[in-house]
Amino acid sequence: MSTSGEHGYPDTGHTRTHLPGGDPYGGAPRRTPRSSSRSLITVVGVVVLLIAAIAFANRDNSSSPNTPAKGPNQPAAAPTAASGHTPVPTKQNGIPANFPHTKQGAESAAANYAVALVSADILKPARRGEIVREVFVADQQATLTDRFNKAYNKQFLSNIGLDQNGNSAAGHTYVSRTAPLGTKPTAYSASAATVEVWCTGVFGTAGEDSTNPVTSDWFTMTLELRWENDDWKAAGFSQKDGPTPIPGDGKASSADQMATAVEEYGGFTYAR
Template sequence: MSDELPRTRTLLPPRNDSAGAPERRRNPVLSGIGVVVVIMVVVLTLAYASRRGGGETPPGAENAGTSQDNAPTTAAAPPAAAVAGVPVGYARTRDGAQSAAANYSTAYGSSAMFKPASRRAVIAALAAPTAKDGLQTRADSAFAAQNTLFGLDAEGNPPKGLTFVCRALPVGTKVAAYTPDTATVEVWGAGLIGLAGTGSTKPVTEAWTTTTMRLSWADGDWKLVDFSQKEGPTPVSGLQGASGAEEIAQAVRDFEELRYAR
């Protein structure tokens, strides 16, 4: 045998060759569970590796790019109160800024934004005083167009017999820049939007986005100054089949929307 060949021995478990022993059948349920477990391990491993890998520091970011930015974060203390259904009252810390960004993205991505009165209340609760008018004008224009797209009336109500669904579901947050006075936080998450019910031409679908939220410390709290959004990262879908329209509509009625995301 050449020295260049690998010298590897494989130790196999002992076999039970007793005559007449029935062949063990493979349990399809356990096999399926094993596949799911393997997939979860791979996904978590890749997520951990990419997080450890870090990334480039955004231009102009203050106190960003340290090892602390890429370290796992812990949830801050729950907000002190809620205004118009929006959790407010955050600590003047990195974790506080991340909690504010996650909860503000949830509020901004809710069905309340499709109704003029509740939209004004949400903007007033989460916007910085200097940015309130600009964010309000921007939201009015954007959601009026969405109302038309989904067939909602001027008050944000869906056609008779259908249920309108719009929910933002944050998955994680990352600090891009931080000082005690300003913070830029990226929120990765999924969103559900559409009309649930029989005969819907706009069925409820999911969309994955990363929302970058610029916050400032104002009036003793983190407040939204500006935001931008891009698509993805988007996971592979296909482990489960889609539910029927009525099942989705019933789920929307049965499961209340979460207001406190982090």
């Protein structure tokens, strides 16, 4: 079972709640230097035109805005397209559960589990056990609970400005939120699946005097899944950097804006 992460384990000082284990992928996230404003404006202009052209090319001129969605005989979804299937209707301890026994169900499970495993909640001892129980197969739960507890110990939490319960100091908000951008199954059977999840996210501590300001990250998490007790559960995982785009030239928000956004904007249930 692979349980490796890239940053955020006890001896690095980085703040992203990456998963405990070795560091086969190097140190801090790679940052691409920004180009000049003129170059960025040119690039943005080209991208906007391309998006407009693609949208126009893909438009179905034979359909009106009120045309109903295609029925069961609609073409199979492209690798990067949504399937149109309804997300899972249930959650256990705040984590989506009861995924369909299909390849798309495995992809949805992987996406939602990636969000849970790289969340601020994984740093809270009171929530960590619940996350492990909902995400992982039964025969890995004890081992992973022990590994998470050792990795996210009191010293590690203190190093990133959190107390022993995973809470930030007064006036600060710890941020670790992940958004899957796509999934790719690399193996699938009725009993097991391997799914890669390409993600972006924000992480760090929002606060006027924070030494770890909130920044962004791009990574790919690979989850090994098993069909167990009528649901997809993770049996192992690994993580690597990227793919990472060229940074934009947007103005960074204030610490208060970041903290407010995390509290006011809810997350999603991801479905393939």
